[in-house]
Amino acid sequence: MRDKIRTMETSAGAGSKTFEELLALKETVFRICLGYAKNYADAEDLTQDVYLKAHRSLNGLSNPELGREWLFAIARNACIDHRRKDRLGRLLPFLYETGRERRPDPAPALERDEKAQALKEAVRSLPEKLRAVFVLHAYGGLSYREIALSLGIKEGTVMSRLNRARTGLERRMKDNADKKA
């Protein structure tokens, strides 16, 4: 089966090798998606969507050397789109019925972890500029340079935004904890 898939990928162009290289980054992509998503299952679905999008538009990748940054940019855009659809879907559920099968969450312990949930809420409430930098760094494990390339900003900006994101998260988490207490 794998050979058959390979053949199809080759017929789609010279991108099959690049795609296999990109597939090696699946864990990093998953980590980024986890930073944006509400839970494990959403993060895994998002990772699938990211790779499907990347596969569809592989021919549009002009510089294969920047494939990593290109993939991370797709991941970020997919996550932002997902969040937008999630919001709109709550308002108009019939428009965004995906028919996607709901799988049991293999990491239910995450949902029970209060600290992780509090952090997720805080991350989701950050402005997008700060959230992107924090997610790519803390979840994705990307270097300042890679984040700068992926977001099209300077390294200094990455550092200052990261600092602001950390401060904002700590403050939000503390406020939320005080409210609950």
Add this chain to the structure above:
Amino acid sequence: MPIRKPETAKPELRPETIVKNELDSALSAFRNSDFEARLRRRIRAESEQSGPIRRPGRRPVLAWAGLILVLVSGVSIGVWIRSRAHRAGTVLAVFEAALARSPLLRPNRADDPAVPAPQAASLGPLEQTIERALRPLYQEPLAATPGQHVSPAPRSISLEELDGKIGELIKGHKLELFFSEYLKKEEDV
């Protein structure tokens, strides 16, 4: 003087520490999942899919078009209902005033200054028709100018006659819907 250190979160509450704990359990679950096999199945299914491939951007466009349509029709219906309600309210007010001024029906309130007579100039064509039709019931000109006051000459009128007159009016102007509730209330009283 001792230098005060800036307040920082406890190590276990630092965002990066929490993220690390979350990632440890999530990544082990991800590594054990059949992610790659499912992805390859989806890619294969998409490649084999016959017919035009649905463009991913179409659904949001439909959503926005639907939303705009719903909003526009909602506002139109709202404006229409408001205009009808306003009209019904005006007509009811004229009826109320006319009936309140009738010495036959409300003898104690005939000269009640608290019940103002509707001004003919402020009435629309429908209201003027109703007012004209009801005038004989209480024999008093509506909004008479000072000096031209005609003293009321109440005539005997049966409730059946009054009922019939109002019924004719309502039927003639297709106002059953608006007045069915009103008449029901009157009957109850």
